[in-house]
Amino acid sequence: xxxxxxxxxxxxxxxxxxxxxxxxxxxxxxxxxxxxxxxxxxxxxxxxxxxxxxxxxxxxxxxxxxxxxxxxxxxxxxxxxxxxxxxxxxxxxxxxxxxxxxxxxxxxxxxxxxxxxxxxxxxxxxxxxxxxxxxxxxxxxxxxxxxxxxxxxxxx
Amino acid sequence: xxxxxxxxxxxxxxxxxxxxxxxxxxxxxxxxxxxxxxxxxxxxxxxxxxxxxxxxxxxxxxxxxxxxxxxxxxxxxxxxxxxxxxxxxxxxxxxxxxxxxxxxxxxxxxxxxxxxxxxxxxxxxxxxxxxxxxxxxxxxxxxxxxxxxxxxxxxx
DNA sequence: GGTGAAAGCTCTTCACA
DNA sequence: TGTGAAGAGCTTTCACC
Numbered sequence: 117x118x119x120x121x122x123x124x125x126x127x128x129x130x131x132x133x134x135x136x137x138x139x140x141x142x143x144x145x146x147x148x149x150x151x152x153x154x155x156x157x158x159x160x161x162x163x164x165x166x167x168x169x170x171x172x173x174x175x176x177x178x179x180x181x182x183x184x185x186x187x188x189x190x191x192x193x194x195x196x197x198x199x200x201x202x203x204x205x206x207x208x209x210x211x212x213x214x215x216x217x218x219x220x221x222x223x224x225x226x227x228x229x230x231x232x233x234x235x236x237x238x239x240x241x242x243x244x245x246x247x248x249x250x251x252x253x254x255x256x257x258x259x260x261x262x263x264x265x266x267x268x269x270x271x272x
Numbered sequence: 273x274x275x276x277x278x279x280x281x282x283x284x285x286x287x288x289x290x291x292x293x294x295x296x297x298x299x300x301x302x303x304x305x306x307x308x309x310x311x312x313x314x315x316x317x318x319x320x321x322x323x324x325x326x327x328x329x330x331x332x333x334x335x336x337x338x339x340x341x342x343x344x345x346x347x348x349x350x351x352x353x354x355x356x357x358x359x360x361x362x363x364x365x366x367x368x369x370x371x372x373x374x375x376x377x378x379x380x381x382x383x384x385x386x387x388x389x390x391x392x393x394x395x396x397x398x399x400x401x402x403x404x405x406x407x408x409x410x411x412x413x414x415x416x417x418x419x420x421x422x423x424x425x426x427x428x
Numbered sequence: 429g430g431t432g433a434a435a436g437c438t439c440t441t442c443a444c445a
Numbered sequence: 446t447g448t449g450a451a452g453a454g455c456t457t458t459c460a461c462c
Contacts, residue, residue, distance in 0.1 A: 124337065132333060139295040139329035144455055153431050158457070160429090169337040173295035176327040177288060177425050181280065184425050187373070189382065204419040211426035216419040217343070226345065226413070230425060257382070263360040263372040267423055269333050269340050269386060270367035300438060312447050314440070 124169070127152075129271050131160055132169070136268055139173040184212075184230045187259040188237055190245070192225040193252040206248040212240055234258075280325070283308075285427050287316055288325070292424055295329040340386045343415040344393055346401070348381040349408040362404040368396055390414075 124132070127150060134146055143161070147154040164170045179185055194203045207216045207227050215228035231237050237256070245254060280288070283306060290302055299317070303310040320326045335341055350359045363372045363383050371384035387393050393412070401410060 132331065132338075135331035136333060137330070139331045142455060143457090154456075155432080155458080156430050167337075169334050171332040171334055173329060173331050174293070174423065175288065175291035175295045175329050176423065177292060178325050178327060179425055181323070181325040182288075182425050182427055189375075201419060208420035211424075213420065214423060215421050217415040217421075218417040218419065219345075220414045220416055226415070258376045259373040259382070260376055261374040263357060263374065264364035264369065265371050265373075265423070267330065267332065267370060267421070268367075269335055269338050271338055298438065299440090309448050310438075311440075311442090311449080315446075 128160060128164060128169075131157065131164065133271050135161075135170065135173075136271070179230060183232050186231050186233050186237060187262060188229050188231070189257045189259070190227045190229060190241075191255040191257070192227060192245075193222070193254075194224045195250040195252055196224065203248050203250045207245075210240070210244050212236075284316060284320060284325075287313065287320065289427050291317075291326065291329075292427070335386060339388050342387050342389050342393055343418060344385050344387070345413045345415070346383045346385060346397075347411045347413070348383060348401075349378070349410075350380045351406040351408055352380065359404050359406045363401075366396070366400050368392075 130150055131146060134141055134149065143154045143157050146161075147157045150157065161170070179187075192203075192207075196203050201218075204216050204218060204225060207213050207225065210229075212229050212231050213227055214230055215226075217226045218224065219226045229237070229240060231240055237258075241254065241256070245251065286306055287302060290297055290305065299310045299313050302317075303313045306313065317326070335343075348359075348363075352359050357374075360372050360374060360381060363369050363381065366385075368385050368387050369383055370386055371382075373382045374380065375382045385393070385396060387396055393414075397410065397412070401407065
C-alpha cells in the first residue's frame with residue numbers, strides 16, 4: 117500500500133536522511149540525534165515503511181569485486197503500444213538489468229545493464245534481448261568511467 | 273582502502289546477497305541461514321566493509337513522497353581533455369545529480385538527475401549546469417515511466 | 429504522537445580450538 | 446577462520462500522558 121499524497125514533517129525527513137545515509141544506523145542512534153525516545157523513532161520508521169516511503173534497505177557493493185565491471189546503457193525501440201509494458205517487463209526480469217525507463221523521444225526504452233565484460237554484454241544481447249518480441253532496434257552505449265553512482269534523493 | 277583483486281568465497285557471496293536484499297538483516301539472522309556463529313558472520317561482514325566490497329548501506333525511498341518525481345538523463349559534450357574530470361566533478365557535486373558516467377561515443381558524459389518537475393529541471397540547467405565551464409552542448413531526455421530501478425548486482 | 433521502564437534479543441569481545 | 450559464553454547495548458512492548 118503506497119500513500120504518496122501524505123506530507124512528511126521535519127522529523128520524518130531527518131529520519132529519512134539518516135537512514136538514506138546509513139541504513140544500518142540503530143534506533144538508539146537516531147533517537148539521540150533527534151533527541152527523542154527510541155520507541156517514538158521506531159514508531160515513525162514503521163509508519164514510513166508501511167506507507168511505502170521507505171521501500172527497503174540495500175547494501176552498496178563494489179561491482180569490480182563481483183566481476184561486474186562493465187556498465188552499459190541500451191536504447192531500445194519497440195513496437196509496444198502506448199501503456200503496453202510487455203517488452204519493458206521482459207527487460208526488467210533479466211538480473212543484469214538494473215534499470216528500465218520509458219523515455220520520451222525517438223527511442224522507447226532506456227535500459228541500464230551491468231555485466232562482467234564486453235563478451236558477457238554480447239551474450240546478453242544475443243541470448244536474452246534478441247528473444248524479446250517487439251524489439252525494432254537496439255543501440256548500446258558503453259560506460260568508460262563512472263564518476264558518481266547513487267540512488268540518493270536530495271531531501272529538501 | 274579498496275582491494276578488488278580478492279576472491280570471494282561462497283559464504284561471502286551468500287552474506288552479500290542477503291545484505292543486498294535487506295541491509296537491516298541482523299547478524300543472528302544471517303548466522304542462522306548460513307549455520308554459523310554470529311561472531312563469525314560479524315567478522316566476515318567487517319572484512320567485507322574494510323576491503324571496500326561493501327561500500328555502505330542505504331534506504332530505498334519513494335521519490336514521489338519526497339516530491340522528486342521527474343527523472344531525466346542529460347547527455348553533455350564537454351571540452352574536457354582525456355583523463356580530465358573537471359566538469360564531471362562539478363556535475364557530481366550537485367545533489368540532484370544521481371549519476372555521472374563518462375561514455376564512449378559522441379557525447380562525453382551521461383548525467384542522471386532527479387528533480388521535482390520540469391520547472392525544477394529548467395532551473396537546474398540554468399543555475400547549475402550552465403555555470404560549469406567546458407560544456408559544449410547538452411541534450412536532455414525525460415523519463416516518462418520507470419519500470420525498474422535498482423543498483424542490485426547479480427552475484428554469480 | 430510522545431515518554432520511560434522492563435524484558436528479551438542482538439551485538440561484540442575474547443579465550444580457545 | 447570458526448565457536449561459544451558473557452556483558453553491554455539495542456529493540457520492542459506497554460502503560461501512561
